[in-house]
Amino acid sequence: MQLATTAAVVTGGASGLGAATAATLAAKGATVYALDLPGSIERAPSVEGVTYLATDVCDPEQVEASVATAASGDAPLRTVVNCAGIVTSQRILGRSGHHDLGLFARTVQVNLVGTFNVLTLAAARIAETEPDADGQRGVIVNTASVAAFEGQVGQAAYAASKGGIVGLNISAARDLAQHGIRVNTIAPGIVDTPMLAQVTEEFRAGLAKGVPFPQRLARPDEYAQLAVFLVEHDYINGEVVRMDGALRMAPR
Numbered sequence: 001m002q003l004a005t006t007a008a009v010v011t012g013g014a015s016g017l018g019a020a021t022a023a024t025l026a027a028k029g030a031t032v033y034a035l036d037l038p039g040s041i042e043r044a045p046s047v048e049g050v051t052y053l054a055t056d057v058c059d060p061e062q063v064e065a066s067v068a069t070a071a072s073g074d075a076p077l078r079t080v081v082n083c084a085g086i087v088t089s090q091r092i093l094g095r096s097g098h099h100d101l102g103l104f105a106r107t108v109q110v111n112l113v114g115t116f117n118v119l120t121l122a123a124a125r126i127a128e129t130e131p132d133a134d135g136q137r138g139v140i141v142n143t144a145s146v147a148a149f150e151g152q153v154g155q156a157a158y159a160a161s162k163g164g165i166v167g168l169n170i171s172a173a174r175d176l177a178q179h180g181i182r183v184n185t186i187a188p189g190i191v192d193t194p195m196l197a198q199v200t201e202e203f204r205a206g207l208a209k210g211v212p213f214p215q216r217l218a219r220p221d222e223y224a225q226l227a228v229f230l231v232e233h234d235y236i237n238g239e240v241v242r243m244d245g246a247l248r249m250a251p252r
Contacts, residue, residue: 001136001231004029007075009067011035011057011118012084014044016193017143020220021081021227022050028228030079033070035063035118057084057114063121071125078129078138080122081227085111085143085161087195089154104157111161112168115142119172119183127179137180139231142169144187146242150249162187166240173238182237184230189244192217211245218243 008025012018013034022034026049035055036044044052053066071077088107092099119140126138144165151159165185173183190196190207196217208216226243230236 001078001132001139001234003079003228003231005075006078007031007033007070007073008079008081009033009035009070009077009118009122010081010083011055011114012040012082013050014040014052016083016195017188017191017220017223018081018083019044019047020224021083023047024221024224024228025079025081026050031073031075033066035066036084057082057118058109060117060121063117067118067122067125070122071128076129077122077125079231080118080126080138080140081231082115082118082140082142084114084118088157090157091154092156099156104160107157108161108164111158112164115165116168119168123176123179123181126181127176131180134234135180136182136234139182139184140172140176141227141230142183142185144169144185144240146187146189146244146247146249148187149242152249153252169240170238177237182234184236184238185240186223186226186230187240187242187244188218188223189242189247190217191223192219210250211247214245216245218245 008030010018010022013022014036022032026032032050034052038054041052055062055066090099129137131137142165145162147155147159148162148166169185
């Protein structure tokens with residue numbers, strides 16, 4: 001699928017994976033709408049071709065309004081990349097007691113329900129566009145994690161939310177096939193995002209040492225490169241792609 005002269009929506013687009021993806025899509029000629037929370041947008045870089053829209057992915061009305069904005073221009077909405085998410089950590093049974101149900105629900109709500117909310121509302125808009133010569137109207141790329149497969153100690157909520165995205169993938173691809181919309185998912189390993197900037201260099205080096213090869217942390221631009229590849233490759237559909245340097249997470 002061609003990206004030039006089309007519109008794209010990227011959630012979590014103000015930083016990390018989302019910001020790198022928004023910039024890469026804009027460089028390809030897409031008109032990009034980066035959805036994120038107001039506080040994150042205030043700190044976001046100014047990127048040519050990227051418009052920021054304050055949006056809570058868990059709020060259907062906010063998402064509907066932002067998607068409508070993205071679909072209202074001359075460029076047809078073709079691409080959605082879901083990067084919005086939160087990372088939480090708590091053991092099911094720990095020293096302070098059992099896992100907080102509110103934290104579990106909040107993690108699933110943002111990571112899984114938020115992704116589904118954007119996927120559903122954006123797919124409805126994409127389905128209204130004219131298809132290309134192959135009958136294709138658009139592509140949606142979701143973000144899971146290797147934690148969906150090897151959740152570590154303390155990752156019950158996070159692993160469950162990302163495992164839900166993996167489970168959603170093939171069903172969504174089959175549901176949306178009749179509308180000419182492909183759905184794929186990226187499952188990153190350890191990526192050098194702003195969240196990791198808060199830890200020590202020693203800790204970062206330890207994380208990198210656990211990756212077989214390349215023995216380093218992944219870069220956000222590498223995620224963006226893979227997302228664009230999945231968008232442009234018309235025959236990849238219903239696929240979950242690990243981007244982890246052959247990492248298989250240990251229990252802790």
